Amino acid sequence: MSMPLLRRLALTTAFAAVMMIGAATGSARAAGPLTYDLKPTRIAPDTYVFEGSTKHFTRANGGNILNSGFIVTADGVIVIQTGPSRRYGEEMRAAIRKVTEKPIRKVFISNLHPDYWLGSQAFADVPIAALPGTIAGIQEEGSGIADNMYRLVGDWMRGTEVTVPTEPVYGSTVKFGDHRLRLIPLSGHTAADLMILDETTGVLFTGGVVFCDRTPTTPHATVADWLKELDAVDGLDIRLLVPNHGHIRSDKACVAQTRDWLTWLDGTLRHAVESGLDMAEALELPIPERFEVLDVLREEYRRSVAHLWPKIEQAALPRVN
Amino acid sequence: MKYALYQMGLAGAMIVVAGTAFAASSPSDPLNSVMWEALRDQYFAGAPVVFDNAVRVNAPAAAEDTRAVPVSVDATALGKVVEMVAIADLNPFPLVLRYHPGTAAPYIATRIKIQQATAVRGAARTADGVWHVSGVMVDAAGGGCSAPPASYAQKDWADHVGEVQARLWPADTDGVARLRLRIRHPNDTGLVDGIPAYFIETLQVEAQTPGGSAELAKIDSLEPVSENPVYSLDVRPPPDATALVLRGRDNQGGEIRATIPMPPPGARPAMRPAMSLKPADQPWSVGQ
Secondary structure (H helix, E strand, C coil): CHHHHHHHHHHHHHHHHHHHHHHHHCCCCCCCCCCCCCCCEEEECCEEEECCCCCCCCCCCCCCCCCEEEEEECCEEEEECCCCCHHHHHHHHHHHHHHCCCCEEEEECCCCCHHHHCCHHHHCCCCEEECHHHHHHHHHHHHHHHHHHHHHHHHHHCCCCCCCCCEECCCEEEEECCEEEEEEEECCCCCCEEEEEECCCCEEEEEEEEEECECCCCCCCCHHHHHHHHHHHHCCCCCEEEEEEECCECCCHHHHHHHHHHHHHHHHHHHHHHCCCCHHHHCCCCCCHHHHHCECHHHHHHHHHHHHHHHHHHHHCCECC | CHHHHHHHHHHHHCCCCCHHHHHHHCCCCCCCCCCHHHHHHHHCCCCCEEECCCCEEECCCECCCCCCEEEEEECHHHCCEEEEEEEECCCCCCEEEEEECCCCCCEEEEEECCCCCEEEEEEEEECCCCEEEEEEEEECCCCCCCCCCHHHHCCCHHHHCCCEEEEECCCCCCCCEEEEEEECCCCECCCCCCCCCECEEEEEEEEEECCEEEEEEEEEECCCECCCCEEEEEECCCCCCCEEEEEEEECCCCEEEEEEECCCCCCCCCCCHHHHCCHHHCCCCCCC
16 A cells, blocks of 8 residues: 555655756746656566556656566566556666666567557567457557547657557467466457466566456456456466556455456446436446545546446347337 | 535526526626537527526536437426527537427436537526526547447448337336437438438427327437437326337438337336435536
8 A cells, every 4th residue: 555655655746846847947848857757666586567556547647557567587578568658668668777787578568558558669679569459459449549648648648659569479378588477368358458477476467457456447348258357367376466557466355356346337337227227327326335445436437337338228228119 | 515615606696687688697607618608699599597506417527438428417406397408518519409308307318429528518498488507517538529420330230220229117106207218320410521411300209098199208309419329318108108109300301210118017117316316426516
């Protein structure tokens, strides 16, 4: 709990400092140069994470709402997710350079959502690997996703262009130096979700499959399949779980939390449709208190109503002509 | 707290507005929309207007899908209402629909396209001729009105135009029954290159009874209503109704007709959280 809080405080302080410098120098740019101020946290041998906020994309956080990571192997550095913007990718690469001189060996992208891959421009000289479904999704929706990020976080996105992953990967176990990485292809959170289990350290990068104290997002979700993904995580022997959004934990509590939320969400919307409620009314349904630990709860719930309601409703209305 | 302050503001704003003095003393728009005065003159021409939170407008603060933003307008707190409208100020076609509730409760919900961040309003005209206006701000990425309907990606869309899905829930103790309609239709605005305007214009709900048919409610539907429009209404079917009939027409003369069966025995009336939610539970209400 304390890590993200400290991080938020640190960010706030950083912003305040930047604002003061801007004012003092009379700079034309009121907010001064933007920086994510990425600081890697070592979470296991050779393994580091840049821990992001648990909020939604904002102009204050520049889209830094993810836990990207890297593993320093004898065969070079493995990067997992590249962040929401070119700037993030560049800062991430510079921060990795401070930890190790080793070259970047490969980048893995877990799904098509913006914060996973829009920083890939900074890694254009190395292979960028993703599931075929993720590559297809980025080819199809990438420019729309990038446009929307420009709208949401503004100047942080400057110079960011769609960089499509270059290397399709499949379910397999691959060895980089002394690290054995198990690539686990799933679908549910999106049509193509890549989880990466470092068998050497027991660290599982879940991508969007598990959220931890942060409300799960559903723009490309099929809830029934997502629940099966969670069963798959339950079957894995792990030491540390790194969700893309939320807190890093050594247990699987957040697998249960994600399952609890999805089950409640899907059941509640189905019940509401069946009970004659309108979609606009469903936006305001009460959410049980136990979910208050999830950040951006009401906002993400409302987004989920937009994503999930129309299909449930369509299936529940009989044809009458 | 914020809501209470706003209520006080509203009370001030509602010291109003009658007859010829209208233009000079018209209350200012709590949503500060640049379009308000033009829209007021266009859609409420000369009629007295008050901003009134008794009209509840539900819509998300941010549109997740600008082609289908859920909006409901509930004026049941006003009692008898003659006519209702929904307006999205900054849409190329601001007027979304006019609703003539007839014997139905003054409540309508649908999904709308919005072109950019805008005030979304609901208004209800009471028998004394006064328009009661309320609304919310909806933020949006844009493009909802000028994006081609997804229908056209399906080769056989034309075979399905006019298909109706519907369900009627049993009447509650007050005689009000929830009706939900979904109609397959591109509902195109005409703003996409080479695609002419093609949208549902009128929908009318009637009750079939042994003594003939009786009109329950009527919707004048317009361009901003989403593709494959969905409506929720709260109708009052007569006790001897044997079925409801939906009749409609699009702007190219296409007819819509469907017979909606009465609910099966044992079905339960629709849930109505709207009535149990206090306004304070609605943090994005007017004045945010």
